Amino acid sequence: MTAFAEVIGDPIAxxxxxxxxxxxxxxxxxxAEYRRSHVTTAQLADFFQTRRGDPxxxxxxxxxxxxxxxxxxxDRVDPLATAIGAVNTVVSRDGLLIGHNTDAPGFLEPLRPCLAERHLLRTARILGTGGAARAIAHALWEEGFTLIIAGRDVAKAQDIAGAFNPADTHVCTLETFANPIDFDWGEPGxxxxxxxxATSLGMTGQPPLAVDFSNIPPGAILYDAVYAPLETPLLAEARARGHATIDGLSMLIGQGxxxxxxxxxxxAPADPESDALLRARLTA
Known part of the structure; x- marks a missing residue:
């Protein structure tokens, strides 16, 4: 018997x-093998019932x-996945199905060198209110960030913010970041x-995310969870303005x-040669 894991979803191609x-x-x-399985919502319970019996x-x-x-x-969901309210990894252990969320720690992986430094203030502006935004918010909160969560629907942003200390969490509309402001940010310090x-804006087939860079502090890191295309309009403009950037493949690889x-x-291999070859494969 060949051991295997897989990814499920609808669609999945x-x-x-x-x-x-x-x-x-x-x-x-x-x-071992890793497969792709198309599973609809109606098929989900039967899918797991069948997989339980496969050693x-x-x-x-x-x-x-x-x-x-x-x-x-x-059968069990780990505390982080419970707090986020979403599972992206199910593991079979001794007949039990255990749910994890690797999106949150995977998101942090490329930020580790920065997070190892000391800062008087850490602020994250999270644009989006979906499942990815929720996982990212939890990850950054645990790293001591003040959160600003922006969404088309402010109620959804407030729902995410409700899990954290209200004194260090703020919400606004997504359009807030599209409008220019007159503000002196001073030196990064x-x-x-x-x-x-954390939206789908900027993805192939979607309009770009509208951001006026007067809203972005000097020295800020721009991180786009979108990985198709690899360089979104947001990252291209950020790079042109001298900001450090992180692309969506970093989060995909980190959670993987x-x-x-x-x-x-x-x-999984994490040496520079393996990472370079992997990125080449994922972007071919």
Missing amino acids: QSKSPLLHGFWLDRLGLE SWRGCNVTLPHKQSVIPLL DRLDLVVN RLAFEHFFGVA
Whole structure:
């Protein structure tokens, strides 16, 4: 029996997870597989019932629209996934189905060098109110950030903010960042500013995210969760203005590393050569 894991969702053809995990399996020489399975909401309960009885099944990544609806079907959900209210990784252990959320720690992976430094103030502007935004908010809150959450629907932004200390959390409309402001930011000083696009705006086939850079502090890092295209209009403008940028593949790879170790019990390769080859495969 060949051990396998998979990704489930509806639709699922667009998922890059098989390329990601397949690369690591080949790189490590492991005799295992990673598959893609189209599972509708109506099929979800039967899917997990069937997989429970398969000793070669190691678990699955979960993508839209199942990250919330999968939770009642599991035997255990780890505290982080419970706090976020979403599961993106299900692991089979000793007959139990255990839910995790690797989006939050995966998002932080490329920020680790910055987070290792000391700052008097850390502020994150999170644009978006979906599942990714919720995971990102939890990740950054645990790292001591004051949060500004912006969405088309302020009520959704308030729902995310409600999980945190109201004194250090603020909400506004997405349009706030599209309008110019007259504000003297001064020098960056001993602070860490982060701006995150957690919407689908800027993705291939979607309009760009409207941001007026008068709203962005000097020295801020621009992080876009979109990875198709790899350089979104937001990142292109940020780079032209001298900001450090992080693209969406960084989050995809970061969350994938954690899921891979859950499934196969070994760490995914993280050396520079492997990372370069992986990025080339994912963007080919």
